[in-house]
Amino acid sequence: FETGSLAGLRLTITAGPTREPLDPVRYISNHSSGKMGFSLAQAAVSAGAHVTLISGPVNLATPDHVTRLDINSAQDMLQAAESDTAQCDIFIACAAVADYRPSAVAEHKIKKGKEEIMELHLIKNPDIVATIASKVNAPFTVGFAAETRDIVSYAQDKLVRKKLDLIIANDVSRTDIGFNSDDNAVTLVTADQVTELPMMRKRQLATSLIDHIAQLYKANR
Numbered sequence: 001f002e003t004g005s006l007a008g009l010r011l012t013i014t015a016g017p018t019r020e021p022l023d024p025v026r027y028i029s030n031h032s033s034g035k036m037g038f039s040l041a042q043a044a045v046s047a048g049a050h051v052t053l054i055s056g057p058v059n060l061a062t063p064d065h066v067t068r069l070d071i072n073s074a075q076d077m078l079q080a081a082e083s084d085t086a087q088c089d090i091f092i093a094c095a096a097v098a099d100y101r102p103s104a105v106a107e108h109k110i111k112k113g114k115e116e117i118m119e120l121h122l123i124k125n126p127d128i129v130a131t132i133a134s135k136v137n138a139p140f141t142v143g144f145a146a147e148t149r150d151i152v153s154y155a156q157d158k159l160v161r162k163k164l165d166l167i168i169a170n171d172v173s174r175t176d177i178g179f180n181s182d183d184n185a186v187t188l189v190t191a192d193q194v195t196e197l198p199m200m201r202k203r204q205l206a207t208s209l210i211d212h213i214a215q216l217y218k219a220n221r
């Protein structure tokens, strides 16, 4: 039988960037490498959980015993998350989802014109973590907050606005942590607690985050 702080629990984790197509050869995206989300998936399996990892395009191997679903756009990530979280106990949204996507995808490659300035029209993507958290019988929902200033107050705002149980904030203005680095340093924010975890390897941090999440989950249910 399974042992560990998440023994027998089902987790859904999102990781990596989304890609929002402009035409058959171009897209809008960001620098997420998937390392933080994949490390969380690995740590959750080690804690005894059944893990589904919904990943944007990244160059990482799937951790052992993890079920991986590959997607490209935010809309596809939402669809995968809605279907997988119908059965899950804990949802962790670590993906760097594009807030906006091109309002139309050109059927053919967009040609270079004579004009010096080209305008792009973008429309808002659905908010995946807020959609899942607002469902009846929502799982215990954990978001991330990528901030460059006033980290705790913006994280508290997202915690409330998106109806999350926990938000994990990181400072993405630094190049030694956050996007596409091997290390991270975070602040955990719940309705009544603020806890700082110092800079360390994402793999090590993931183990500590999974411990915190397991404790909060148990205190909550």
Ligand code: PMT
Binding pocket: 015, 016, 031, 032, 033, 034, 035, 036, 037, 074, 093, 094, 095, 096, 097, 098, 099, 125, 126, 127, 128, 129, 130, 142, 143, 144, 145, 146, 147, 158, 170, 172, 178, 179, 180, 181
């Ligand atoms: O992948 P790495 O290179 O290891 O980098 C890790 C990371 C920096 C990407 C990660 O630690 C992180 O901060 N992930 C969240 C990035 C982000 O999109 O943050 P945000 O503050 O814009 O969004 C807040 C939350 O809403 C996040 O949980 C995000 O997944 C979610 N969101 C955002 C927009 C959207 N349309 N749907 C969402 O679900």
